[in-house]
Amino acid sequence: MLDKIVVQKKREVQSLPNTFHEKEYKKNSLYDAIAVPVNPLGIIAEVKKASPSKGILVEEFDPLSIAKTYEQLPVEAISVLTDQQFFQGHPDYLTKIKENVNLPILRKDFIIHEKQVKESKEMGADAILLIAAILEGSQLKEYYEMAHSMDLDVLIEVHHEQELEKVLSVVNPRLIGVNNRNLNTFETSLDTTKKLAPYIPKETLFISESGVKTSEDVNFLRHHTHINGLLVGEAFMVESDKRSMLRGWFETGVETSEYST
Numbered sequence: 001m002l003d004k005i006v007v008q009k010k011r012e013v014q015s016l017p018n019t020f021h022e023k024e025y026k027k028n029s030l031y032d033a034i035a036v037p038v039n040p041l042g043i044i045a046e047v048k049k050a051s052p053s054k055g056i057l058v059e060e061f062d063p064l065s066i067a068k069t070y071e072q073l074p075v076e077a078i079s080v081l082t083d084q085q086f087f088q089g090h091p092d093y094l095t096k097i098k099e100n101v102n103l104p105i106l107r108k109d110f111i112i113h114e115k116q117v118k119e120s121k122e123m124g125a126d127a128i129l130l131i132a133a134i135l136e137g138s139q140l141k142e143y144y145e146m147a148h149s150m151d152l153d154v155l156i157e158v159h160h161e162q163e164l165e166k167v168l169s170v171v172n173p174r175l176i177g178v179n180n181r182n183l184n185t186f187e188t189s190l191d192t193t194k195k196l197a198p199y200i201p202k203e204t205l206f207i208s209e210s211g212v213k214t215s216e217d218v219n220f221l222r223h224h225t226h227i228n229g230l231l232v233g234e235a236f237m238v239e240s241d242k243r244s245m246l247r248g249w250f251e252t253g254v255e256t257s258e259y260s261t
């Protein structure tokens with residue numbers, strides 16, 4: 001699946017312009033929001049209509065209204081899927097949300113070319129995702145530095161130790177996301193975050209992405225790891241009472257964390 005997505009992205013990149021116009025948006029820092037969260041963990045809530053693994057998640061999809069709902073909750077940031085082909089997202093969703101919602105906005109897409117970094121800035125993103133699985137070390141470094149020079153935060157996503165090693169050999173990432181979803185089989189396992197936790201540098205903010213749905217999931221991650229945040233899509237999208245769900249995640253808390261270095 002990841003291969004198919006990359007093939008499609010290469011096509012899309014060809015039709016992107018060579019120049020982009022930076023608009024003046026107020027920057028909301030994803031890094032700062034996760035570093036000092038309102039919740040016990042920083043929550044990045046995703047605006048996600050559909051996915052290759054689950055198909056359509058919600059029939060009546062109004063991205064701005066979802067983002068406005070998130071803004072009323074105690075969440076730290078919003079992730080917006082801008083991929084059209086596989087996730088039924090759109091770049092315009094991100095721009096509209098940026099113009100109307102005062103939270104850091106992460107552009108969630110499959111960035112494989114520098115033009116997409118510039119496009120993200122033009123769209124109004126505060127942060128971009130770089131997926132180690134689809135980038136060479138040299139590209140990771142180039143796009144990471146380019147993004148920072150444009151005042152974009154970067155969340156670098158990894159799935160296993162080799163990808164993490166590749167990332168750490170080229171940059172000192174401020175934010176790392178461990179994606180619990182195997183991008184080939186779509187299966188999610190929170191053990192992915194648990195296994196990688198000992199290797200995430202202490203000075204890096206550490207996000208666990210995908211497959212988080214219940215308070216047991218949240219407690220498992222808090223007990224076994226030192227994560228700073230969670231990126232959650234499906235659970236928020238399908239839940240009508242998002243506030244209660246979020247409250248429930250932190251109600252019991254974790255008495256002791258097993259995690260130690």
Ligand SMILES: O=C(O)c1ccccc1NCC(=O)[C@H](O)[C@H](O)COP(=O)(O)O
Pocket residue numbers: 001046048051052053054179181183186209210211212231232233234235
């Ligand atoms: O969500 C998918 O099915 C998917 C498939 C292939 C590549 C990426 C995919 N998702 C992107 C994401 O990383 C998630 O939308 C995000 O982490 C939230 O995950 P979840 O809470 O499980 O919806």
